[in-house]
Amino acid sequence: MTISNVLPSAFLATVVAASVFGGSRMSAQRPLAVPPLRAAMFVADSAKLYTEAQAVEGAKVWTATCSGCHESKDVTSADFKTKWVGRSLFELYEQIRTTMPDDAPGTLTPEQYLTSVTYILKLNGLPAGETALVSDSATMSTLKFELPAPPPTSPLVP
Ligand code: HEC
Structure with a gap:
């Protein structure tokens, strides 16, 4: 070029x-x-922030509660990424915990909110690992929502 x-x-x-x-x-x-x-x-090397078991539980919460109003693209779209990538998992957790379900905020257990966050990570292609995400505000504040590196597609990227 x-x-x-x-x-x-x-x-x-x-x-x-x-x-x-x-x-x-x-x-x-x-x-x-x-x-x-x-x-x-x-x-490039995504941190493994949650376990597969958590994402499985999160998928159940999503199906039982969230999917009544949401499609998965609501939490994977370019708009969602623009809004959330680079922010901490605690911010995402708190946003969901304090505003969702939209018709009954705060009615799920902390564990259900936590696992729904891990399911959102999974939907965005982040890998599961051996260490569970814990609903500890100090720890979650240090963990950022960042996307795994995609395969190079643009001619501008070697
Ligand atoms: C009764 C309908 C309803 C249910 C159930 C519901 N949501 Fe929502 N959700 C909404 C609406 C409406 C918005 C957009 C308005 C807002 O942000 O308050 C929203 C926004 C969101 C956002 C912010 C999206 C963004 O672009 O920033 C997230 C994340 C989210 N919901 C997650 C969840 C999760 C996880 C659950 C299940 C635990 C859930 N919602 C259940 C209606 C719902």
């Missing part, structure tokens, strides 16, 4: 990011095909 091919597309991506996100904190988290921004949004 010559420099004359690279520059206009990089420029365009920057203009799009600036116009859509107003140059706010969000612009650093967009999944644009520009290496520095990709690096900010994806981590």
